[in-house]
Amino acid sequence: MxxxxxxxxxxxxxxxxxxxxxxxxxxxxxxxxxxxxxxxxxxxxxxxxxxxxxxxxxxxxxxxxxxxxxxxxxxxxxxxxxxxxxxxxxxxxxxxxxxxxxxxxxxxxxxxxxxxxxxxxxxxxxxxxxxxxxxxxxxxxxxxxxxxxxxxxxxxxxxxxxxxxxxxxxxxxxxxxxxxxxxxxxxxxxxxxxxxxxxxxxxxxxxxxxxxxxxxxxxxxxxxxxxxxxxxxxxxxTFDLVMADLNVCAVEDIALSVLTTVIGHQPKKNWVLVDAGWMGLSRDKGSNNHGYGLVTDASGKVLDGWYVSMTNQEHGIIEHKDKLPIPDGLFEFGSQLRILPNHACATAGQYRKYFVTRDNQTVSEVWDSADGW
CATH class of the missing domain: 3.20.20.10 (Alanine racemase)
Structure with missing residues (x-):
């Protein structure tokens, strides 16, 4: 397993x-x-x-x-x-x-x-x-x-x-x-x-x-x-944040997320750096209410106010919407988070494999996908 x-x-x-x-x-x-x-x-x-x-x-x-x-x-x-x-x-x-x-x-x-x-x-x-x-x-x-x-x-x-x-x-x-x-x-x-x-x-x-x-x-x-x-x-x-913003679904209905790992911090800027940049999340900012996606913990629970504010190719920058300082113990180096996407189609299209879970802890299946045009 x-x-x-x-x-x-x-x-x-x-x-x-x-x-x-x-x-x-x-x-x-x-x-x-x-x-x-x-x-x-x-x-x-x-x-x-x-x-x-x-x-x-x-x-x-x-x-x-x-x-x-x-x-x-x-x-x-x-x-x-x-x-x-x-x-x-x-x-x-x-x-x-x-x-x-x-x-x-x-x-x-x-x-x-x-x-x-x-x-x-x-x-x-x-x-x-x-x-x-x-x-x-x-x-x-x-x-x-x-x-x-x-x-x-x-x-x-x-x-x-x-x-x-x-x-x-x-x-x-x-x-x-x-x-x-x-x-x-x-x-x-x-x-x-x-x-x-x-x-x-x-x-x-x-x-x-x-x-x-x-x-x-x-x-x-x-x-x-x-x-x-x-x-x-x-x-x-799968729904996504655009659909949630339209009240077509709840955030808790979104079935797709990007698992990412904390790779560093910029304490003076209140930034958390992760290994999911725009190559992993897409450039789509949807309604522009959530940057490049909302942050959840590794089990999928939304961390209120935390979002991906900026991206580079392989780096994502997480910060709080109210510019709060990084809490002790929440974003430890090497810990994992999940990002809910603005546009599920654009995000899923970045990947050739989907890791399926029923318990938010283990992988129950691995699905493949079509590629290219």
Whole structure:
């Protein structure tokens, strides 16, 4: 039996009890609204983790083709690649098709559709294509009310070896919704605007088999999604400080942390130095309320007021939000701490192994993960 204290740090630790509870919470919500969940596996790019939050034969969402290949190798067949497709990725997509994977790709502009239709004869089987919608003026996507939406869908539908499948949206602006009411309003906006697009396409003779929406805050909101065929979400599995700041979860629900070791002190500055810098924590500062992460003791108990205020590549600097002096005995040289992440996806993506614990003392399993793009 391996102790957490014996691990080389920094190390990514998963509290499997919290992971299981978080996963069941989302599954219960989807069962309640009567919609299937298509989990986004980019948070924990691990088939062992997915056995909990996206068990086979679940449909899944991926953010890289490396994830698609990794999960396809484990038996996942219905995969949505939810990043706009470019020509340099056609060959990799075709290989997945040839291997029997029902992969769906996304486009959101006429240039992407033009390139895809010109190359469509290269695909060994009909390739499922969805159009990404912009429902919140946040990131990628085309407006649901746009005439270009209809022309893009028709062009895809008429192309050799392409199959227009529907529309998808991601309400990323929900990460700025600080109240339950605001999250519910954003969910309503996300669903209504996506449904408008689907209705317009159906009226034009282009029915949508897929009408897909999702973000963790909107998926867990009080709004009952209508006119939708599936919900997508990902960070709910582990949650993080951004979700806690939005009151989507409690800090005690966060299932991912970074184990780190105290390597020194700067008493005059009230600093504790640890071996988890931005290479171990990521550069993401989330809502900017917690620096680069909140500090817990080795068992996962939050140390009130202590946070990672600064990072270098391999060094993290811990101090108190009120600039309190370092207490005697709390941060001894060589002692271990854990850091709760701002953005779990960014932090987990730094690691190729996840160390799983049930008792916050020992390692019960070691999970691998996908790597690269």
């Amino acid at each position: 391996t102790l957490l204290s014996a691990l080389i740090t920094p190390a990514c630790v998963i509290d499997i009890n919290r992971l299981e509870r978080n996963s069941e919470r989302m599954l219960t919500k989807c069962r309640t609204v009567g919609l299937p969940l298509r989990p986004h596996v980019k948070t924990l790019k691990s088939t062992q983790a997915a056995a909990i939050y996206a068990p086979l034969p679940s449909a899944i969402t991926v953010s890289t083709l490396a994830e698609a290949r990794y999960f396809a190798g484990a038996g996942y067949q219905d995969i949505l690649y939810a990043v706009g497709l470019t020509p340099n990725k056609y060959e990799a997509v075709n290989k997945l098709l040839a291997d029997g994977v029902a992969i769906t790709v996304a486009v959101d502009n006429p240039s992407a559709v033009d390139a895809l239709t010109r190359a469509s004869s290269l695909f060994c089987k009909p390739l499922s294509v969805v159009i990404e919608l912009d429902v919140d003026d946040h990131r990628a996507g085309i407006a649901p009310e746009s005439e270009t939406l209809l022309s893009m869908a028709k062009q895809i539908n008429d192309a050799e070896q392409l199959a227009f499948s529907g529309v998808m949206a991601h309400a990323g602006a929900s990460y700025g919704c600080n109240t339950q009411a605001a999250q519910t309003a954003m969910a309503k906006q996300e669903c209504e605007r996506t449904a408008i697009a689907a209705e317009r396409l159906a009226d034009a003779g282009l029915p949508c088999r897929v009408v897909s929406v999702g973000s963790t805050p909107t998926a867990l909101s009080d709004y009952k999604q209508t006119g939708i065929t599936e919900i997508r979400a990902g960070v709910y599995a």
